[in-house]
Structures are given as structure tokens and as C-alpha cells.
Amino acid sequence: MTKKYQVLDASAFIGEFSAEDALNYTVPEVSEELKDFKSRFLMESLIKAGKLLMEEPDEEDLQEVESTIKSSGDNLRLSSTDKKLLGLALTIKKRYGKVKVITDDYSMQNVLKIWKIPFKSILTPGIQEIFTWKKICQGCKKEFPETYPDAECDICGSKIYKKRFKSV
Ligand SMILES: [Zn+2]
Structure with missing residues (x-):
């Protein structure tokens, strides 16, 4: 069986993730984010x-992080610890050819998606589940399900457009 390699942010410890047979990595700054006894005990x-x-x-991986988040717009939402964790994910992936990141942070998940690095949430459902699509009438603002087949509103006849909604 091939080994699993994971990079963990603070949410992995706070959410009491299960290490199973994986070899896990994190940056020293994460220990400063763990305030409660249980998460510190798990780390120890x-x-x-x-x-x-x-x-x-x-x-060089930290530089890669900086250039990615400049174009994705995530640079203001990421702490220096988050950036180091993302850099570490690249470092581990280079070393072993694969890595999975355990994080609840949506901006980190967004960057990982761009890099096609798999991730897992512990406490929250994860970025794939936070948006849903609906159709909205331009005129009367009536909402339709995403599957609504017509291009025009059945009330006022205005055009319908698709919109992304946060579902949490
Ligand atoms: Zn309408």
C-alpha cells in the first residue's frame, strides 16, 4: 500500500481529524493557533x-504561492501561516508526487483547486458545497430552480439569468 501524505492546518487538530496511516506535515506557526487542551494534546x-x-x-514554493494568490484574489484573505501551509503542500507534493491538504479555510481551498491538489474539510462541508445556482428574473426578481427550462419569466416575461448563491 502506498503511503498517504497530508498537510494539516489548525482546523485538523481542532476538528480532531484521524491520522490513520498517513504521514502528516504542518508548519510550526500552527501550534500557536491551537488554544484548547484537546487540539494541543492531539498535536503532541x-x-x-x-x-x-x-x-x-x-x-521557491512560497514564491509560487504569492504569484498564484495575486491572480486569484485570495492574497488579502490568507494569513502568513496559511501561505506557508500552501507552500508546504507544494514542497511535499514535489517530494512524494502527491499530497492532500486538511483545511477548512475557503481561500486555501480555492488556491488548492487552482493547483489541482486534493483537500478535505473537517468542520465545514467544503468549498464544493458552499455555492448553489438559481435562476432569477431580471424584471420581477422571481427565483426559479436551476433546472427551470425557459429563458423567460412566466410572470412578467423578462429575461432570466443564472446566479450563484451561498448556501451556508
Ligand atoms: Zn419576472
Whole structure:
């Protein structure tokens, strides 16, 4: 069986994720974000068990993070810890050819999607589930389901357009 490699942000520890057989990585700054006893205890236990390693991302991977988030618009929503975790994901992927990131942060997930790096949420449903589409009438603002087949409103005859809604 091939080994799994994961990069963890604070939500993995707070949400008490299960390490199973994976080798896990995080950056030292994440330990400062863990305020409660349970999440700190989980981090300590994983380190003692040899299942969690603290690492710094490669410099070139941090630069890759900066250039990606400048064009995706996520640069203002990411903390320096988030950026280091994203950089570390690139570093680990380079080393082993694969990695999965455990994070509840939507901006981090957005960057990971751009890079096609898989991720998993612990506490929240994840970015794929936070948006739904609806159709809206331009005239009377009536809402239709996404599957509504007509291009015009059945009340006022105005055009219908598609809109993305946050479902949480
Ligand atoms: Zn209408």
C-alpha cells in the first residue's frame, strides 16, 4: 500500500481529524493557533507517534504561492501561516508526487483547486458545497430552480439569468 501524505492546518487538530496511516506535515506557526487542551494534546500525540512533522516550505514554493494568490484574489484573505501551509503542500507534493491538504479555510481551498491538489474539510462541508445556482428574473426578481427550462419569466416575461448563491 502506498503511503498517504497530508498537510494539516489548525482546523485538523481542532476538528480532531484521524491520522490513520498517513504521514502528516504542518508548519510550526500552527501550534500557536491551537488554544484548547484537546487540539494541543492531539498535536503532541501525533508528534510523539512519529506521524506529524514540522517543516518549512521551500522558498521557491512560497514564491509560487504569492504569484498564484495575486491572480486569484485570495492574497488579502490568507494569513502568513496559511501561505506557508500552501507552500508546504507544494514542497511535499514535489517530494512524494502527491499530497492532500486538511483545511477548512475557503481561500486555501480555492488556491488548492487552482493547483489541482486534493483537500478535505473537517468542520465545514467544503468549498464544493458552499455555492448553489438559481435562476432569477431580471424584471420581477422571481427565483426559479436551476433546472427551470425557459429563458423567460412566466410572470412578467423578462429575461432570466443564472446566479450563484451561498448556501451556508
Ligand atoms: Zn419576472
